[in-house]
Amino acid sequence: EAQRWLRFLLPLERQAVANISEWLPKLSFPIRTGEHSQTAFAFGLMLDWAEIAANEEFHSLLKARIRELYAGDVDCPLAYEPSGQDFLSPCLAEADLMRRVFTRTEFAEWLTLFFPTLSAETGSDWLAPAVVTDKTDGKLAHLDGLNTSRAWMLQGIMHGLPSGDERRAPLRVAAEAHRKAGLDAVLGDMHYMGSHWLGSFATYLETARGHSPGANP
Template sequence: MELTEDIARNFARIALGHVARPYPYKDDHVFEGEDDVRAPREAHPVFFGSFDWHSCVHGWWTLLTLRRLYPDIPEAAAITALAEGTFTEEKLAVELAYLERPSSRGFERPYGWGWLLYLHLEAERAAEHGWGERLAPLARAFAARLVEYLRILTYPITVGTHFNTSFALILAREWAARHDPVLLATIDDWSIAGFSHRDDYRGWEPGGDEFLSPVLCASMLMSRVMPFTQFEPWVDGLVLGNGWIERECRPVTVSDRSDGKIAHLDGLNLSRAWCLRGIGKALGDHPALPLIELRASEHLNAAMPHVAGDYMGEHWLASFALLALLEG
């Protein structure tokens, strides 16, 4: 399955329906006093929609990416108009001021950080509008925080939810390769130290509310960090040689899509497809490539019918579907 204009239009309509939808909203806020009670839109005039801050960020990445790839679809004009009214200097200054609060040190760390950098990278591709230039101060602030965070993070966080280290670093590394050699070197050195000694994966995937595969995210990260001559034997020893992908890596069942946590499992199917496609590209003509491609297709086909439907998935799943489709 690949991205088509019909799919792009559907994803664009979905994201346009939630990036500016203020409620329901799940806030990640530390109250500093009695006077610190406010509506989410007051603190986040840019990223106040999509149920939560990070979903709004990657909802916008979805929209700007689709606008670039399909500039002539009817939804492209609506995306442009909404972006012009959203990515203003005044509104982004409020987002930056929120980040500079002492109690915001861990705000959206690291998932939202990686997505914001990825959004900035996409926004820069629409240079004629200046969205990337206006987002740049926020991106630089998150990049600086990520460097400091990796300097104190002794061990990788390998859960399958927002705290996963590898997923954020995959996104942030693409931004750093273009903007920040210090962050790029920090990510690469930290990744080698954190994962290069890992082998023979036997984790208990899937977790009941995970939307990321810890081992596949780490593998995709290392496919970007390691040269091929090192990556091939490493991933062979991690998940190929022991039969994990053949035996364990199968599409997961979602029992209740109205439950926000259970609905994460649709995202697991999509993110696994994304990672498997990326790992397969890195391996090239490897004997395991047909199996990897089969598993990627199985996971993508299992999740694509459920990108829209209940808002608990609809406010974020299109972004992960787009990642998987673009990786193909």
């Protein structure tokens, strides 16, 4: 059945790659929102697909543009996050993206400049989970998704660092706190405003779909 659907979707897949390939050179700046249009999250998904599909041309184009758009970024203002209706973190999504295009050593060096306050001594208050005050509000409920996406991005950043990097410990603590908050929202008291989409985020988190592709030595 999966192969049957793959055949049906191949024309759409090819057209999407063609459209994105035409658009990428025109993009002058990243789109740094915390919602649907954010480019860092989308580029990460595209890179993972390009590796699985063995589309080297698209993969090379993506990596080149990602480096041009993001490699020079420093001191991401994580303290300004989240916005009130985010379901993605602009800062964490960018870091989770860059570990896909850098070697582990390059990524460790880049992350030092990107998150200068992150160190082995970083406490559990470095990044606190967001709290939804009204689950019936479709926009405010986005914050439940933010906790879940933060969890998988923090895990991705951790896995992108060398095994002996001391920053892995505080990243693991933050990831677990966000994982618990995110899954509690999915498995607990959830309104339709969240239930119709949060399950996809929980699945992405629990299956670690974004961790293996793009892992660099």
